[in-house]
Amino acid sequence: QVQLVQSGPEVKKPGASVKVSCKASGYTFTVHFIHWVRQAPGQGLEWVGWINPNTGGTNYAQKFQGRVTVTRDTSISTAYMELRRLSSDDGALYYCARANYNFAPFLDYWGQGALVTVSS
Amino acid sequence: EIVLTQSPGTLSLSPGERATLSCRASQSVSSSSLAWYQQKPGQAPRLLIYGASNRATGIPDRFSGSGSGTDFTLTVSRLEPEDFAVYYCQHYAGSLTFGPGTKVDIK
Numbered sequence: 001q002v003q004l005v006q007s008g009p010e011v012k013k014p015g016a017s018v019k020v021s022c023k024a025s026g027y028t029f030t031v032h033f034i035h036w037v038r039q040a041p042g043q044g045l046e047w048v049g050w051i052n053p054n055t056g057g058t059n060y061a062q063k064f065q066g067r068v069t070v071t072r073d074t075s076i077s078t079a080y081m082e083l084r085r086l087s088s089d090d091g092a093l094y095y096c097a098r099a100n101y102n103f104a105p106f107l108d109y110w111g112q113g114a115l116v117t118v119s120s
Numbered sequence: 121e122i123v124l125t126q127s128p129g130t131l132s133l134s135p136g137e138r139a140t141l142s143c144r145a146s147q148s149v150s151s152s153s154l155a156w157y158q159q160k161p162g163q164a165p166r167l168l169i170y171g172a173s174n175r176a177t178g179i180p181d182r183f184s185g186s187g188s189g190t191d192f193t194l195t196v197s198r199l200e201p202e203d204f205a206v207y208y209c210q211h212y213a214g215s216l217t218f219g220p221g222t223k224v225d226i227k
């Protein structure tokens with residue numbers, strides 16, 4: 001069965017960086033894009049970006065351009081999202097999700113989320 | 121950039137009732153690019169509908185999606201206790217956009 005298992009909670013100081021991992025299993029990792037979506041406490045869903053695990057190509061939301069990097073390691077079917085220069089506004093649950101396609105992508109499997117807390 | 125608006129913000133209904141949730145796009149979008157998700161407290165979102173009207177694997181047939189252009193609807197024909205949750209619509213056009221969500225709670 002398809003599973004996305006994310007790394008554990010992180011506590012970071014303002015200005016620091018965080019790197020969250022997402023290990024995929026149950027399918028061929030390089031076939032499906034991985035998207036990252038975050039959710040601040042009590043708020044809605046916000047798209048961060050995606051990676052094509054086959055080519056390593058990426059696309060980021062304009063809001064995060066220059067501050068986020070998504071990478072992958074195909075040998076261990078794992079995607080990573082690194083967010084730099086953290087502020088308190090970045091405190092959120094970060095989800096990875098697998099994209100499937102029907103002329104346009106939709107997210108059919110989600111990780112459990114990784115909580116990032118930013119506090120001095 | 122396309123903006124998605126969902127209404128109502130909160131829908132208070134009883135089990136067994138019909139729920140009708142709206143998602144409106146700021147400009148016409150392809151139906152292929154519209155999806156709906158359900159999220160319960162403490163859980164990740166779950167895909168319900170893709171391509172505006174296609175149920176995802178394992179989704180009960182009481183969930184249906186419809187619409188085109190700028191107006192899309194998610195209908196739950198008869199609410200079960202497990203259906204009380206927040207529902208998000210999502211669109212893709214180079215970047216992913218989510219609506220603000222509709223909370224369906226118990227009346």
